[in-house]
Amino acid sequence: MAQPPRPPLVLQPPAGDGREPAPEHRIKPVERLRRVFSYTRPYTGRLVAALVCLVIASGLGLVYPYYFGALAEAAFTNAAAADTEAAYRELGDNTVLLLVVFLAQAVFVFFRHYLMTWLGERVVADLRVGLYRHLAVMPQNFFHRTRTGELLSRLSDDVTRLQSTVGQDLSIFLRNVLTLAGGIAVLFYMNWKLTAAMLAVVPALMIAANYWSRIIREISRKAQDELATASGALQEGLAAIETVQAFTREDFEVRRYGGAIETTFGLFIQRAIARSWFAAVISFFAFAAIAGLFWLGGSMVIEGEITAAELTSFIFYTLMVAGSVGALAELLGGLQSTFGATARIFEILDTPPEIADPPAPVQSPAVAGEIRFVGVSFTYGDRDVAVVRDIDLHIRPGEVCALVGSSGSGKTTLGRLVLRFWDPTAGAILLDGHDLRALRLEDLRGAMAMVSQDPVLFSGTIRDNIRYGRLDATDAEIEAAARAANADGxxxxxxxxxxxxxGERGVKLSGGQRQRVSIARALLRDPKVLILDEATSALDAESEHLVQGALEVLQRGRTTLVIAHRLSTIRDADRIVVLDHGRIAETGRHAELLARGGVYARLVARQAAAAADSPGEVPGGP
Known part of the structure; x- marks a missing residue:
């Protein structure tokens, strides 16, 4: 089979190595906010309906002050004219009309609130799924440099903040903008002199808003980062609770988490103080303007320039405008939290997966299982020394190839490279003659299965965990796989x-039971390439015997890469590859390598000596 040209490989350095910050940090907050609302595009119909309801409700809100003025005129002007009957009639008519306006507005407010809340919840649900879909395809390198707790914080706290923005803040913003614009237009129509005097405080409000918004945004960003750090500490402690309790470090972990929470608390209090100052300054300027209007308007009434009813309507409109300004100022303070949240969320979404499908993947036929390493070297991004170097190895279809060597010799790394959890920094790995980087990840990994030293089970049932190998498997197929894995009993x-x-991670099962369930899962997948990563090294002799029997069934007719710690488990391998400091030192069968008296023979001798000194251990040699 001809080998296609290898696609170019671009390795991205891990965080903290001087790379450029994510592009999202250089985008203006307003652009990030626009990107948040782009998630409402699939629901444009609902958004338009909500906006229509909002416009109508806000327009009806502008009618209130007019009728309050009419009520005042009916109560005072007609009463002063001693026309009590006309005063009551006009008062009643205006009151009924005001109630009709209230009722109509309430109907539109209901639909506006429901539709906007629905949009907020829908966007958050879509964003959470989108984030998880993106995280699910990120390479191992990403999770090695990012704590799981921090990612969970982004999926929960930061995304929830966006729900408020889409479901509430947008509605509040538009409602108050419409009220502000409409109110000012009506005020200018009623009396331009009073309106100009009222708007004289706007420049001062804008300066205060700009100053405090920058402070609040910076504090919000720090607070959210610190909360993510605290979530990371919490997740680490809970995930390793057995180790925590075994070393009696409960108080230490609580103090560690508590310290991060206290720091977060302090930052949130700083933000609260800044927002409180912001609200206080805005409130003072707004009500100072109203006080000035009372004086100026009262003077104009005294001079006969306007009537008391007109002043009453004007004051109500002014209060409405002032309330809108105050609400917008409060909203601006709250949006600073959103800007910090969006920066982190979009930073994750904008991080491209370093391991991805090629633009034009090779369409390969059924996998035979031939694996070839051609000059493969690999260096982790945060290290200077290569883990494996110049590996040339050909594994034939159906062959059982064991990788052995001392700790750190590169055994596990080669297995991860075959699964394409990482890409080689030099050379190529071929499957049936195709460079792994030329294949779709789904096709590549769909033909493989792995059984590791510490298999991960999910918190569902045993049946669910075995079915994870092939989701469309029947109960009969699941039970057949369990019998073949010595697990049915x-x-x-x-x-x-x-x-x-x-239970979580299979804690209710013993190590041997978890191992056999994971083998049944691999059997059900029916892979062409099998990777066994020290699958029996943590088991006692009885469990190892049962698991080894299941593994022998699993290996039949499959290309198997065995990463071995207990050398006694690979004596019947078709070929043993001995790694030493990242290079291939020896290859051959068990008897050949023992007779050669090289690295492998020394490893066997050391294990045999260690087993002799530790009763109950399984000897590593013959």
Whole structure:
């Protein structure tokens, strides 16, 4: 099979190595906000309906002051003219009209509030799924440099902040902008002199808003970063709770988390103080303007320039405008939190996966399982020394190839490279003659399965965990895979059998039981290439015997890469590859390598000596 040209490889350095900051940090907050609202595009119909309801409700709100003025005129002017009957009639008519306006507005407010809340919740749900979909395809390198707790904080706290922005803040902003614009237009129509005097305070409000918004935005960013750090500490402590309790470090972990929370609390208090000052300054300027209008308007009434009813309407409109300015100022303070949240969320979404499908993937036929390493070298991004160097290795279809060597020799790295969790920094890995980087990840990994030293089970039932190997498998196929993995016996001993819940990471099962469930999962997948990463190294002798028997069934007819710690488990391998300091030192069968008296023979001798000194251990040599 001809080998296609290798696609170019671009390695991205990990965080903290001097790379340019994510582009999202250089985007203006308003642009980030516009990007947030772009998530409402699939629901344009609902958004338009909500905006129509909002415009109508806000327009009806502008009618209130007019009728309040009419009520005042009916109560005072007609009463002063001793026309009590006309005064009551006009008072009643205006009151009824005002109630009709209230009722109509309430209907539109209901639909506006429901539709905007629906949009907010829908956008948050879409964004959470989109974030998880993006994280699910990120390479191992990304998760090595980013704590899981911090990612969970982004998915929960930061995304929730956006829900308020889309579902509430947008509505509040537009409602108050319409009220502000409409109110000012009506005020100019009523009396331009009083309106000009009222607007004289606007420049001072704008200066104060600009100053405080910058302060609040910076504090919000720091607070959200610190909260993510605290979430990371919490997740780490809970994930390693056995180690925490074994070393009696409960108080230490609580203090560590508590310290991060206290720092976060302090930053949130700083933000609250800044927002409180902001609200106080805006409130003072707004009500000072109203006080000035009372004096100026009262003077104009005394001079006969306007009537008391006109002044009453004007004051109500002014209060409405002042309320809109105050609400917008408060909203601006709250948006600073949103700007910080969007920066982090879009930073994740804008981080491209370093391991991805090629633009034009090779369409390969059924996988045979031939693996070839051609001059493969690999260096982790945060290290200077290569983990593996100049690896040339050909594994034939159906061959069982064992990788052995001392700790750090590169065994596990080669297995991860075959799965394309990373790409080689030099050379190429071929599957049936195709460079792995020329294949779709789904096609590549769909033909493989891995059984590791510490298999991960999910918190559902045993049946669910085995079915994870092939989601469309029937119950009969699941049970057949369990029997082949020597797992059916212990599963049926549980009262609920295959419906037994295994707990988080399978904590309710023993190590050997977890291992056999993971083998059943791999059997059900029916892979062409199997990777066994020290699959029995953590088991006792009895469990190892059962698991080894299941592994022998699993390996039949498959290309198997065995990463071995206990050398006794790979004596029957078709070929043993001995790694030393990242290079291939020896290759051959068990007997050949022992007779050669090289690196492998020394490893076997050391394990045999260690087993002799530790009763109960399985000897590593013959």
């Amino acid at each position: 212990f599963i049926r001993e549980f009262p609920l059998g295959y419906d037994t819940v295994v």
